[in-house]
Amino acid sequence: MRLVDVDTPALLLDLDTFERNLDRLDQSLGGFKVRVRPHAKSHKCPEIALRQMAHGAVGICCQKVSEAEAMLEGGVMNVMISNEVVGAAKIARLAALGKRARVSVCVDDAQNVADLDAAARAVGATLDVLIEVNVGANRCGVNPGQPVVELANRIAVSKNLRFAGLHAYQGAAQHARTPAERRNAISKAAQQVRMTLEMLHEYGIKPEIVTGAGTGTYLHEAGSGIYNEIQPGSYIFMDADYNRNLGEDGKPLRYFEQSLFVWTTVMSHATAGRAVVDAGLKALSVDSGMPLVADLPGVEFLKASDEHGVLKLPQRSPLRVGDKIRLIPGHCDPTVNLYDWIVGLRGNKVECLWPITARGAFY
């Protein structure tokens, strides 16, 4: 099937670009001694996770138990849930996964540690547990230093838990625009982790894993001498928001190329200067701004309603009703979550359909 015959809206993946992005991550890490554990929340697709594993990833990250379940079903047998899992039903499912595959989870609460230990004991499993440390994202995680030591000691006395390390993700730094902002944020995060590690060492605790990092900052974590595992996710796809990050020369960085697009049809062009496409809020997440129009300089995506995207056209635009165009999503992760499959393209031909089996897997 040719691209032009693919009905819209559809989620397109340019396979050549996707594969170049996989290679580029490897190339950029040539001088560093870090393991790669890409984040599957970006793609929710075992086909992609398996390709990342084939590229040397030690496993993948998920945010939810149901995401991890989908990945295990798809043959990915090493999953870190880079998030807290709370509630008896979810914890029981997590413990069951721990019997089937290598699964780890994060904690930032003493009662949650006790709940995880009890659930693992009930099924005869041992769960790897990482302590989430707040290194500036101000979301989950205990503060660096003494709170980490206290929680590590609780894990140490929990018979069915194994203390696996620290999860110290600085999410707020990923989209900081200038290299200096990103470098400084990760430098501070690494200092806080270093201080915490020194305190843990005093108690004889040596975390095996120190993990964090996203597509925006992973080279800083990799070069810190502190982190030994990184979790980039968006690098395979990129999006309009990540493409606004700047390099040292003040120009957009674009080390990774845009491989993900929303394919859409012009469904109305009744007025000069305005066209409407068939992709709106239910085909595109606008949380990080409107999508960009690929391939058509001067055409702007103005606003989205449920099922409509309004385009502002330049004078003498040749765009006509029925034309299909590519949009660059503002934010890749929640956009992917709106689709049931990815249309993989080799040039202008459809090569594969990859099911997004963890679509909607937020449980």
Next chain:
Amino acid sequence: MRLVDVDTPALLLDLDTFERNLDRLDQSLGGFKVRVRPHAKSHKCPEIALRQMAHGAVGICCQKVSEAEAMLEGGVMNVMISNEVVGAAKIARLAALGKRARVSVCVDDAQNVADLDAAARAVGATLDVLIEVNVGANRCGVNPGQPVVELANRIAVSKNLRFAGLHAYQGAAQHARTPAERRNAISKAAQQVRMTLEMLHEYGIKPEIVTGAGTGTYLHEAGSGIYNEIQPGSYIFMDADYNRNLGEDGKPLRYFEQSLFVWTTVMSHATAGRAVVDAGLKALSVDSGMPLVADLPGVEFLKASDEHGVLKLPQRSPLRVGDKIRLIPGHCDPTVNLYDWIVGLRGNKVECLWPITARGAFY
């Protein structure tokens, strides 16, 4: 099952409130002679559409062919697609639906009229066609007056199309905050439709249907003497954005009550003043602002990331890890589209699970 045992995130519908909202729409329309054709893009759920039909609705509106297909599968046999349908594949599916049920569609383009006619002829169907008129929303639709006459004449000579009327939805007015803004916008829209109707009458064309209106303005269309069909959608659910619309007394209107909630768990509370819930961008659409926290005065939903919602807590908040709370979505339609089923509650007990069969139906 009790509410407290429902795992999170989940989409909750308070059935008593939902049923009151159905009744209130009827009550508010007591003095008007308009047909009700609720918009199914809000709920995407045949179970709800059938209840609206049982309340006297003449049919429902959809935005997409796939949405209409899901409604027909669910037993709703009278569907107006309040939108343009473009592209050979979609038009062929639409024509096929026209053989099975009463289906109508909107147009704003002459070539699209020809394409619809040819597809209907190919399967021996007759399609009802409405002309979409731009009455201020500045999205799809031809301008009022002469452009409508020209398109109506094209439809009149299309053997497999029947000119059914005008679709004149003023979407931009629905969330205008003051009653005066909403009234003025619909007054202007009705004037433009009246002028267009007069021009059509000169050509001997008498549209059967004049349709439009949403939850924010439907009483104005109903009282206009011009519109004879209305399409409110959100009134069954409501959302944080609609709840900001004001009444004549300058206070939030709230004629319809909030029946839709996102059920979420506190998954982290490692720092005083901040808690994190397990519903983020993949469980809530934030296009119209952040959700509100129900039941807990003083607690604010600050920001959402993919799978996290960060809450700002007042001093001495009793909230603990594992507590479940209800959120009021910022915008109901794209939030519903993130879920596969609705959990219907009678008080604090689960009474039903309604599948959202048109979830992701944007084709």
